[in-house]
Amino acid sequence: MRTTLKVMAILVLFITLSNIAVAKTEIMPLSDIRPGMKGVGKTVLRGTEIEDFNVEVISILKDQQPGQDLILVKTSGDVIKRTGGIASGMSGSPIYIDGKLIGAIGYGWQLADHKIGMVTPIQSMIDIFSLTKHNKDDNKTINLNSPIKIGNKTYNKIYFSSNNKKVKGSDALIARPVSTPLTVSGLNGRAKERLVETFKDYNITPVNGGSLAYLDGDTELKPGSAVAAQLVRGDINVSAIGTLTYREGNKILAFGHPFLAKGNSNYLLSSAYIHQMITSIKMPFKIGSPGKLKGVINQDRTAGIAGKIGEFPNVVPLEINVTDNDLDRSKTYNLQIIQNEELIEGLASSAVLQAIDSTIDRTGEGTSKVSIEIMGNKVPTDIVKVENLYYSPNDIAASSLADFLQGLSLILHNPFNKVELANIKFNIEIEKDAKVALIEEIKLNKKEAAPGEEVEAEITLRPYRNELITKKVKFKIPEDTESTNLEVHVFSGQEANLNQMAPQEEEKKSKANNIKTLEELIEVYQSQKKNNQLVVELRPTYTPSADVDNNIKEVNKEHESKKDKEEKKKVREDKDSREPKKEIFNDLDEEVVDTNYVLEGSLMEEIKVKIEE
Numbered sequence: 380m381r382t383t384l385k386v387m388a389i390l391v392l393f394i395t396l397s398n399i400a401v402a403k404t405e406i407m408p409l410s411d412i413r414p415g416m417k418g419v420g421k422t423v424l425r426g427t428e429i430e431d432f433n434v435e436v437i438s439i440l441k442d443q444q445p446g447q448d449l450i451l452v453k454t455s456g457d458v459i460k461r462t463g464g465i466a467s468g469m470s471g472s473p474i475y476i477d478g479k480l481i482g483a484i485g486y487g488w489q490l491a492d493h494k495i496g497m498v499t500p501i502q503s504m505i506d507i508f509s510l511t512k513h514n515k516d517d518n519k520t521i522n523l524n525s526p527i528k529i530g531n532k533t534y535n536k537i538y539f540s541s542n543n544k545k546v547k548g549s550d551a552l553i554a555r556p557v558s559t560p561l562t563v564s565g566l567n568g569r570a571k572e573r574l575v576e577t578f579k580d581y582n583i584t585p586v587n588g589g590s591l592a593y594l595d596g597d598t599e600l601k602p603g604s605a606v607a608a609q610l611v612r613g614d615i616n617v618s619a620i621g622t623l624t625y626r627e628g629n630k631i632l633a634f635g636h637p638f639l640a641k642g643n644s645n646y647l648l649s650s651a652y653i654h655q656m657i658t659s660i661k662m663p664f665k666i667g668s669p670g671k672l673k674g675v676i677n678q679d680r681t682a683g684i685a686g687k688i689g690e691f692p693n694v695v696p697l698e699i700n701v702t703d704n705d706l707d708r709s710k711t712y713n714l715q716i717i718q719n720e721e722l723i724e725g726l727a728s729s730a731v732l733q734a735i736d737s738t739i740d741r742t743g744e745g746t747s748k749v750s751i752e753i754m755g756n757k758v759p760t761d762i763v764k765v766e767n768l769y770y771s772p773n774d775i776a777a778s779s780l781a782d783f784l785q786g787l788s789l790i791l792h793n794p795f796n797k798v799e800l801a802n803i804k805f806n807i808e809i810e811k812d813a814k815v816a817l818i819e820e821i822k823l824n825k826k827e828a829a830p831g832e833e834v835e836a837e838i839t840l841r842p843y844r845n846e847l848i849t850k851k852v853k854f855k856i857p858e859d860t861e862s863t864n865l866e867v868h869v870f871s872g873q874e875a876n877l878n879q880m881a882p883q884e885e886e887k888k889s890k891a892n893n894i895k896t897l898e899e900l901i902e903v904y905q906s907q908k909k910n911n912q913l914v915v916e917l918r919p920t921y922t923p924s925a926d927v928d929n930n931i932k933e934v935n936k937e938h939e940s941k942k943d944k945e946e947k948k949k950v951r952e953d954k955d956s957r958e959p960k961k962e963i964f965n966d967l968d969e970e971v972v973d974t975n976y977v978l979e980g981s982l983m984e985e986i987k988v989k990i991e992e
Contacts, residue, residue: 403627404602407479409448409500414438418476420484421603422469422622423653424458424665429603432458434474440497447682450474450482450498463658464493468665471622471633471683473602474498480602483624483683485635493663499635503682504624507632510678562588562607562667565615569777570733574617577725581639583619589668590616592652598670600650600688601626606633607669608676608684609647610722612694613714615730620651620667629674629688638679645692645718646676646684693718695800699731701738704810710738718799720791727787728780731805735776739809745775746814746977747807751783754801755790759898761801763790768911770815770977779807789904795897816842816976818913821869827987831858834986836915838869842976850972852915856988857967864920865967865986871978872908872971875916879907910977917968920985 416436421429433456440449452474454465462469465487472484485499563585566574574585591612600606604623611617625632631648638646650670657664676686694715702709712734716726736742746769753763763786771778783805790798820839828834833855840848856865870878894900908914 404625405479406501406505407476407481409439409441409450409481409502412436412439412450412476412481416476418474418481420454420472420474422458422472422484423603423605423651424461424656425653427598427605427650427652427670429601430458432456434476436476437495447503448500449486450500452496452498454494454496459494462493462656463663465496466493466656466663466665468605468620468653468667469622471606471624471635473622473624480625483622483632483635485683499682501625504632504635504685507678507680507682507685508630510680561585562618562620562669563616564588564590564668566617566729566733568736570729570736573732574725574729577722577729583639585617586664586666588616588618588620588666589652589654592668592670598650600631600673605651605653605665605667606631606673607647607649607651607667608633608638609649609669610717610719611714611726611730612647612649612669612672614712615714615733616669617726618649618651618669620653620665620669624683629690631674631686631688632683633686634683636683637681638676638684640681641679641719644676644679644684645694646679646686647672647692647694647715647717648674648676648686648688693799695723695727695803697727697730697803698805699734700804700806701734702808703739704808706739708738710734723791723800724784724787727803728784731780731783732776734805735779735807735809739776742774742776743811744770744772744813745809745811746770747775747779747809749779749782750806751786752802752804753786753790754803755798756801757796757798757897758790759901763901763905765905765907767909768814768977770813770910772813775809779809786904789900793897793900795900798897813843814976816840816848816974816978818869818871818978818980818982819847821867821982821984823867823984823986825986827989828856829989829991830856830860832856834867836867836869836984838913838915838982840913840974840976840978848974848976850913850974852913852970852972854915854917854968854970856917856986860967860988861990862919863988863990865988866918866920867984867986868916868918868981869983870914870916870981871910872912872914873910873978874981875908875912875914908971909973911974913972913974913978915970915972919967 414436418434419431420434421431423429432454435453435455437451437453440451465484469484474481474483480501482498482500483504484496486497487493487495561578561583563571563574564587566585567587571585578585598604600623602623602625605620606623607618607620609616609618619638621634623631623633624635649672651667652670653665653667655666657666672691674686674688675690675692676684678685695718697714697716699712700709712730714730716723748768750766751764754761765782765786767782769775769779769781790800817840818838819841822837824835824837833853836852836854838850838852840850842848894903
């Protein structure tokens with residue numbers, strides 16, 4: 380009997396706990412909300428402790444905010460006194476009336492009364508789960524049905540904006556999203572400035588925050604908790620910190636306004652720790668750190684962001700290995716970056732630049748050896764590998780990013796296939812010595828050669844403040860050449876790449892793109908010459924084409940009679956029909972020699988070809 384009663388008691392307890400676990404938050408529809416109603420909001424001011432603040436409904440802005448209604452509220456209480464009003468980082472703070480959720484803090488006023496704000500109705504946020512609404516609300520002015528009086532001023536309009544654009548007229552109240560600060564840790568100086576440039580179109584300014592917060596125990600996410608939407612996580616962190624509004628099982632809603640307005644998104648969802656509230660005339664703000672990884676933010680919409688706990692996004696691991704040979708110091712940086720074509724270049728390049736700057740602890744001249752590996756699902760052989768040597772007289776760290784940025788851009792923005800990156804590795808060795816050399820002189824062992832005959836070029840290099848170096852390169856005169864004069868060009872690998880990218884005469888006339896697939900695009904990228912390679916090319920002597928010749932003589936056309944023009948045109952056409960067309964910059968032979976220096980300069984020497992009659 381006792382056993383039966385014990386089992387029944389356990390079952391009752393289990394059912395009760397189950398009901399509590401699945402119980403949904405009670406919601407108050409917008410139609411039931413009236414001016415004068417009072418309630419409470421929830422947010423975190425320090426650490427992870429959720430605190431309450433008072434809220435009073437001023438007005439319902441029904442059908443006036445594009446795509447959704449808004450609730451105008453006034454906040455008060457001890458929490459608001461300590462914050463100085465609605466603060467950046469409070470966006471998403473849930474608002475309750477009679478224990479029922481009405482929405483989240485979404486908009487506030489800069490350089491005005493920070494105690495006044497607007498609440499995004501909860502139903503608009505819940506609609507995100509089914510994607511029923513996605514309207515753009517930026518830079519929109521609405522006329523109020525009834526004027527709003529705040530302090531001694533009366534407002535007849537509300538202007539919604541995410542930037543600092545000024546509005547004409549004193550009767551317009553400028554409403555901006557209660558910004559979720561883009562807190563950054565591990566980035567400073569110019570690396571942070573590069574990140575600012577990445578987000579300039581989003582009207583978001585990165586601010587310094589804390590690194591990952593390692594808290595004792597697990598932090599349960601619930602309405603009022605501080606949460607972070609992370610773009611970069613690891614030794615460097617880039618996060619937007621706001622407040623969780625609503626939780627239904629493993630589904631969550633937060634912010635009460637868009638973050639980057641990406642729609643379908645792929646951000647990291649983390650708990651957050653608030654270090655301090657900072658009061659400000661413009662708008663108070665929170666300084667915080669991302670905490671434990673919790674899940675994914677998969678929607679970024681007008682009414683807020685939505686995500687799932689326990690499900691994690693597809694991210695790109697980035698490993699950065701930096702060695703300073705002068706300091707005999709090596710450092711490794713590991714981070715995860717969100718999979719996003721528009722943002723990954725700026726995020727990754729900022730991280731790499733910071734890693735280099737932090738390790739060498741200086742700016743200025745130097746030489747670097749860089750190797751890059753980029754893995755992706757649609758990349759031929761699954762991996763792209765590139766190595767190069769760089770020299771800069773004033774900024775070796777920034778100069779070393781050239782191939783990295785070019786490779787990411789080609790892969791991510793190629794017109795053939797969408798590529799999901801799987802892994803990135805960036806290795807760099809730096810020293811202050813200037814390993815750069817000027818191509819100073821070229822000597823040929825013969826001034827005249829027959830088709831098929833071998834010629835040797837002796838090339839002198841002048842390293843910076845070092846002894847001269849001589850390189851000998853052999854090449855053959857093509858057996859089928861019809862030219863009586865050829866040019867031997869000597870230049871660096873970098874200049875060879877520029878020449879290759881310049882459109883040649885035949886390519887200008889062709890409407891077809893020579894590169895047809897992603898595989899061909901990557902092959903061109905990987906086959907580029909290195910900055911430390913000496914390139915020797917044998918080319919036909921340049922002869923101006925008929926078009927070029929016409930342009931040169933254009934200045935004289937007004938002095939020519941019609942008859943003269945016709946006769947000269949006929950002579951030119953006859954000449955062109957008899958002579959074979961020559962391809963400009965079409966190299967007949969190419970030899971590449973590796974050196975230990977970044978090369979600069981270019982030279983050319985002519986050689987006569989003995990053509991047998």
